[in-house]
Amino acid sequence: MSLISLALSRGDLVETRNLIADNWTGGLEPRQLAVTDPSDGGLVSNVPDAGAADAKAAVDAAQAAFNAWRGAPARDRAAVLKRWNDVIVAHQDDLGRLISREQGKPLAEGRGEVLYAASYVEWFAEQATRTNGEVIPSPFSNKRILSVREPVGVVAVITPWNFPAAMIARKIAPALAAGCTVVAKPAEDTPLTALALVKLAQEAGVPPGVINIVTASRERAAGVVDVWLADDRVRKISFTGSTPVGKHLARQSASTLKKVSLELGGNAPFIVFADADIDAAVEGLMAAKFRNGGQTCVCPNRVYVHELVHDAFVAKLAARVGALKVGPASDSTSQIGPMINERAVQKIERHVRDAVSQGARIVVGGERIRKPDSPQAAYFSPTVLVDATPSMACSCEETFGPVVAVARFRDESEVVARANATPFGLAAYFYTDSPARIWRVAEALECGIVGINEGVLAAEAAPFGGVKESGYGREGSVHGLDDYQQIKYLCQGGVR
Numbered sequence: 001m002s003l004i005s006l007a008l009s010r011g012d013l014v015e016t017r018n019l020i021a022d023n024w025t026g027g028l029e030p031r032q033l034a035v036t037d038p039s040d041g042g043l044v045s046n047v048p049d050a051g052a053a054d055a056k057a058a059v060d061a062a063q064a065a066f067n068a069w070r071g072a073p074a075r076d077r078a079a080v081l082k083r084w085n086d087v088i089v090a091h092q093d094d095l096g097r098l099i100s101r102e103q104g105k106p107l108a109e110g111r112g113e114v115l116y117a118a119s120y121v122e123w124f125a126e127q128a129t130r131t132n133g134e135v136i137p138s139p140f141s142n143k144r145i146l147s148v149r150e151p152v153g154v155v156a157v158i159t160p161w162n163f164p165a166a167m168i169a170r171k172i173a174p175a176l177a178a179g180c181t182v183v184a185k186p187a188e189d190t191p192l193t194a195l196a197l198v199k200l201a202q203e204a205g206v207p208p209g210v211i212n213i214v215t216a217s218r219e220r221a222a223g224v225v226d227v228w229l230a231d232d233r234v235r236k237i238s239f240t241g242s243t244p245v246g247k248h249l250a251r252q253s254a255s256t257l258k259k260v261s262l263e264l265g266g267n268a269p270f271i272v273f274a275d276a277d278i279d280a281a282v283e284g285l286m287a288a289k290f291r292n293g294g295q296t297c298v299c300p301n302r303v304y305v306h307e308l309v310h311d312a313f314v315a316k317l318a319a320r321v322g323a324l325k326v327g328p329a330s331d332s333t334s335q336i337g338p339m340i341n342e343r344a345v346q347k348i349e350r351h352v353r354d355a356v357s358q359g360a361r362i363v364v365g366g367e368r369i370r371k372p373d374s375p376q377a378a379y380f381s382p383t384v385l386v387d388a389t390p391s392m393a394c395s396c397e398e399t400f401g402p403v404v405a406v407a408r409f410r411d412e413s414e415v416v417a418r419a420n421a422t423p424f425g426l427a428a429y430f431y432t433d434s435p436a437r438i439w440r441v442a443e444a445l446e447c448g449i450v451g452i453n454e455g456v457l458a459a460e461a462a463p464f465g466g467v468k469e470s471g472y473g474r475e476g477s478v479h480g481l482d483d484y485q486q487i488k489y490l491c492q493g494g495v496r
C-alpha cells in the first residue's frame with residue numbers, strides 16, 4: 001500500500017459549523033452529526049444536526065440579502081463567482097483530500113471532482129453577464145414591448161453524497177449568477193466538502209446571506225427541507241438525489257407553486273453493436289461504469305452486447321475488471337474505493353444474489369471485500385455478471401456499485417426496445433461504426449444524455465438532465481440559468 005496523507009494543509013477548511021448570514025454557528029440545538037471516513041469507518045469530524053429553527057433562520061437571511069444581491073450589476077456578481085472559481089482551483093489539493101476523506105473516492109478522483117465543480121462556477125461567472133432580455137417588434141403603433149429576465153428569489157439546494165463538490169457547485173453557481181440567494185443542505189454523509197466550498201465563497205467575497213448552509217442527519221433532513229417547502233419565500237427547489245425523494249419534493253412544492261428542478265436516479269443502458277470497436281467499447285464501459293466505484297447517476301446499469309461479439313467483449317471486459325485495485329483513498333494505487341455506507345454495499349450484495357438466483361453467472365468478482373484493519377468499511381469487488389435478464393433487480397434498479405450486468409441481443413429494434421423499457425431516462429451509451437445507426441439509435445433512445453462511442457460525458461458546457469423518472473430541468477450549458485430566472489413582459493403605451 002503506497003500510503004498518502006489525507007490531512008489538509010489548510011486545516012481550517014475542515015469547517016464544522018453552519019453558515020447563516022455572516023454567522024458561522026453550531027446550530028440552535030446542541031445536536032451533532034458524525035461524519036465518518038468510508039475507507040475505515042473512522043470519525044472525520046462532527047457537524048451540526050440542524051432542525052426547523054435553523055432552516056427558518058437560513059431563509060430569513062437569504063430573503064434579507066436578496067434585494068441587494070439581485071440589484072448588484074451582473075458584472076459584479078460575475079466577478080465574485082470568478083474569484084470563487086479561482087480560490088476553489090487554488091485549493092484543489094485540500095478539497096480533493098476532503099472529498100476523499102468523507103466520500104471515499106480515490107484521491108485522484110477527488111482532485112478531479114474539484115476541477116469539475118470549479119468548471120461550473122467559472123461557466124456561470126461568464127453566463128452571469130449574458131442574461132439578456134428581448135426588445136420585441138411591437139404589433140401596436142402606440143406601444144413598445146420587451147421582456148427582461150429576473151431572478152426567481154430564494155432557492156433551496158439539496159444535494160447527494162456522490163459528488164459532494166460538483167453537485168452543489170452546479171446549483172449554487174447558476175443561482176448566484178442569476179441574482180438569487182441560496183439556502184443549502186448537503187447530504188449527511190458528505191457535508192464537509194460543501195461547508196469548505198461555502199467558506200471559500202465567503203473568502204471570495206460572496207456577501208452575507210447570499211449563501212446559507214445547514215447540515216442535518218438523514219433522520220432530520222426532512223425536518224429542515226419541509227420548512228423550506230412550506231415557506232413561500234422559497235421560490236425554487238433544486239434537488240439532486242434519488243427519484244423517490246425527488247417525487248416527494250415535487251409534490252410538496254405544489255402548495256406554494258415553487259419552480260422545481262430534479263436531477264434524479266438513472267438506469268443507463270450501454271449497447272455494443274456487432275460493428276463496434278470492441279476495445280474502444282470496453283474502455284468506454286470501464287470509464288463510464290467504474291468512475292466513483294460505480295456510484296454515479298450516469299453509470300451504465302445494463303450492458304447489452306450483440307451475440308456475435310458477446311464472448312470476445314466479455315473476455316476483454318472481465319480481464320480489465322479483474323485487474324482493478326480496490327482500496328482506501330489513502331492508498332494512491334486504489335482505483336475503486338469503498339462504497340459510501342453499509343446500506344449501499346448491502347444493496348449491491350442483494351442485486352448480485354438476486355441475479356445469480358435468477359440464472360446470471362459471475363465471471364469475475366461478486367463478493368464483498370472485508371478488510372481486517374477496517375471492519376466497518378464497505379468494499380465490494382469489481383464484478384461482471386453475464387446472462388442478465390429484465391426481471392433481475394440489477395436490470396430494474398440502479399445498482400450504484402462496481403457491478404456490470406451483461407445481456408446478449410440480436411437486432412437493433414429489439415435492443416432499443418429493451419433499453420427504453422425502464423421508468424428512468426437519464427443517460428444511455430452505444431458503440432457502433434455505422435453513421436446511419438448513430439442517428440437512428442440516438443433519436444430512439446428515451447433519455448436526456450447519449451454517449452456515442454464515448455463513456456465520459458461530464459461537461460459544464462453541456463445540458464445535463466433526464467426525462468421520465470430521472471427528473472426534469474437542465475444543469476450547466478446556456479440553459480443552466482433558465483431554472484433560476486423568470487421572464488417578465490413589459491409593455492409601454494402612449495408612445496403615439
Ligand SMILES: NC(=O)c1ccc[n+]([C@@H]2O[C@H](COP(=O)([O-])OP(=O)(O)OC[C@H]3O[C@@H](n4cnc5c(N)ncnc54)[C@H](O)[C@@H]3O)[C@@H](O)[C@H]2O)c1
Nearest residue numbers: 159160161186187221222225241242245263264265266297
Ligand atoms: N441526476 C443526477 O445528476 C444525480 C447525481 C447524483 C446522484 N443522483 C441520484 O441520487 C441517488 C443517490 O444519492 P443519495 O442517496 O444522496 O440520494 P437521496 O435522495 O437519498 O438524498 C439526496 C439528498 O436528499 C436529502 N433527503 C433525503 N430524504 C429527504 C426527505 N425526505 N426530504 C428532504 N430531503 C431529503 C438527503 O439528505 C440528501 O441531501 C441515486 O439515485 C443517484 O442516481 C442523481
Ligand SMILES: O=C[C@H](O)CS(=O)(=O)O
Nearest residue numbers: 162163295296297298458
Ligand atoms: O452522479 C451524478 C453526476 O451528475 C454524474 S456527472 O459527474 O455529472 O457525470
